[in-house]
Amino acid sequence: MPKITILFDILLCIVIVITLFFFASSFFNQQESHAGVAIVFDDNYVDHWFDTRPLLQKYNANVTFFVTKFSELNKSQVQKLKILQQDGNEIAYHGNYHVNVNKYLVSHTVDEYFNNEIISGLTMMKAQGIDPVDFAYPYSRQNATVTQELTKYFHHISMASEGVPVNNFYYYIPGSNESLIYATDIDTRFNYTQNDFLHVILKAKNDNKIVILVAHDTSDTEPSNISIEDSYNIHVEDLEGLLKNVSQNQLKFYKISELN
Numbered sequence: 001m002p003k004i005t006i007l008f009d010i011l012l013c014i015v016i017v018i019t020l021f022f023f024a025s026s027f028f029n030q031q032e033s034h035a036g037v038a039i040v041f042d043d044n045y046v047d048h049w050f051d052t053r054p055l056l057q058k059y060n061a062n063v064t065f066f067v068t069k070f071s072e073l074n075k076s077q078v079q080k081l082k083i084l085q086q087d088g089n090e091i092a093y094h095g096n097y098h099v100n101v102n103k104y105l106v107s108h109t110v111d112e113y114f115n116n117e118i119i120s121g122l123t124m125m126k127a128q129g130i131d132p133v134d135f136a137y138p139y140s141r142q143n144a145t146v147t148q149e150l151t152k153y154f155h156h157i158s159m160a161s162e163g164v165p166v167n168n169f170y171y172y173i174p175g176s177n178e179s180l181i182y183a184t185d186i187d188t189r190f191n192y193t194q195n196d197f198l199h200v201i202l203k204a205k206n207d208n209k210i211v212i213l214v215a216h217d218t219s220d221t222e223p224s225n226i227s228i229e230d231s232y233n234i235h236v237e238d239l240e241g242l243l244k245n246v247s248q249n250q251l252k253f254y255k256i257s258e259l260n
């Protein structure tokens, strides 16, 4: 009889250990979700970006603003960027003159590119207390030599893709430590619907990945001289729909500096 008791005890222990293991692993898996969305805005639509502040706060969304032509901003706009940064958003860099790197290098050296397009603007921003750690190439153009050199200044170098079918969006793999990353342009001119956004969000959630979405201006309407087809703009109501979808599906809002 004692032998049977010992055998029973051993079996009971094994069952307990296996049960605990499954509970622990399912708990661990739940904790390990890194799925999320990185929302990015390019250029220098600071006044309109600032107007979305209540919306970003409503959904606890932190986003990244890639700023170009910083020298053209007035004092009030620089102050607005600082407030957005204090809110927890990232202020990143998008070039001093917003040049197409490959066109620029036809008549300039790589050194000139760095002095005029990178270092000069960065210095101006740093003097104002803004210290960008990420860079987005203007015009979705990149150059391998420049990209290599840019990694000395920035943690991430972002490239935008335009007109991408909804099934072909790029997803960042958490933990992959990529420095060259790809954002998909979701401006109104590409006609994505809220259902498309939901599809992308659910894919990120199911695959435990991060989708990087880029827009430019944030306003309710296009300027009177610009048609939707030419507009670098996401309407505020569409932005709200996107933020709501991300929030309701409990995905994390990532800043670009948080991708690792």
Ligand SMILES: [Zn+2]
Pocket: 042, 043, 068, 094, 098, 137, 138, 139
């Ligand atoms: Zn741009």
